[in-house]
Amino acid sequence: MTDLILEKRDGAVLTIILNQPERRNPVSDNAVIDALSDALLAADADIDIRCVILTGAGHVFSSGGDLKQMKDGTGLRSDKAVQTRRNYRQGIQRLPILFEGLDIPVIAAVNGPAIGAGCDLALMCDIRIASDAAKFAESFVKLGIVPGDGGAWLLPRIVGFSRACEMALTGEMIDAHTALSHGLVSHVTAAEDLLLKAQEIAAKIAANPPHAVRMTKRLLRSAGRTDLATNLEMAAAMQSLAHATKDNAEAIDAFLEKRDPKFTGE
Template identity: 40%
Template sequence: MSNEQEREMAYKNINFEIEGRIARLTMTRDDRRNTITEPDVVAEFIDVFKRLQTAREASVLIITGEGKAFCAGGNIKDLKTSDEQEAPLQHRYTYVDGIQHITQGLNTLDIPTIAAVNGPAYGGGLDMTLFCDIAIASTNARFCEQFVNLGLIPGDGGAWIMPRKINWQAATDILLTGRTFDAEEALRLGVVYDVVEPEALLPRAEALAQQIASRPPNAVRFIKMLMRQGTTQPLADHLEHCASAQAVLQSTEDHRLALDAILAKQASPAFKGR
């Protein structure tokens, strides 16, 4: 990607940039608490995921929100309108063709994702946090899986991802009570990995992203792939994929550079993704 392309890319609802192998996506609809169910917002997320999968300049993605909220999920006023105007089958397509693309995109993205949760993460915002590989929260963050309070279920896969990220009993509590909980409880439950003061949130996420981005890019991608596959594979199948991945990686230039640096007791080189 050229220097011109590396600068902030133009979208209406998000800011997106890639610099130094770190991609950054900031939701910028503070006036709507960074809701993500609108078709134009979904389309921009889809475009970002396609860029990241095809361009391969980035090794890690940071997602955060602008303003006071991280992400409120869906817009309640829009939900009221759709309830009054759309038939049940159309509601189904609203999810299949809408927000489910965001959670599917996060779940299949082959680079690691870091959620920097700057404020409230409700509904789809909490689920986005869970679908990211690592989440770091500000002390200002609040979390709520509010669907049950509206007589609904998490249409974006929240009931699928939550029991996979935290224990079953805690997931049941959060999903069935629709209660709000703070960042410290999110840390105890495993919803987030770390909690920091608001001014330290982005520096903490950036520092972690820098560490990941400094590692050989192909190894990073393979490790994420193996972790994701390993959640559903028998060990024998997983080990077979490990052997295949290792065979590929041991033939890469980055592996040779890393090995030479270690043997020579030198600092890690700048890896090239080859």
């Protein structure tokens, strides 16, 4: 059986590839959710991995749910409404909770269509870049359902309420350049340059002290749900930890000595 995901390590950067191109890389199956969760949690626990890139095999990032399974009731949908609720909570809803809790930065390299839950998977990441072949659709309404995996929470925070409403209530697809204008992605590249761009950004992140990077990400994530005073208190606590690291001392010494720093994660 083909591995559901592939992992490629290049120094401090881990690339995770959704690997069911023949099925358009669905993410609603528990087996895929388990594999992706295991890979991300392992990367988060390894301080030597400084950044993760998430992409899809083939020409699709992710089609989200499997409509055939939805029709025959073998996926998230059950004949019993209470079981459907449990399927969502114990299945795909684990992903937004997982991503929200990660300290390691995750870059979505959107190589093709990101539809429904596939679009939401990209939204769960910290940075999104797209090839010019990418397309995005918050398309649940077209199937008579709602965003069940966090999209209604994530999308307005990224593109603003009005554009989120337009995307979610029409269900229409947007291209990569429209996504760029909406702020949904930060870069659009030619298809052949997508992973190079992702690796370039990941390398810039990986070049910095890993504890400072992870704590900075945690402050940015928490800022969306806490007030200023709480965020400042978190920043003060984290700053005391950052100042105690050898990497902080190395950064200062390297600056004063006009040389490149060597960060060890200590």
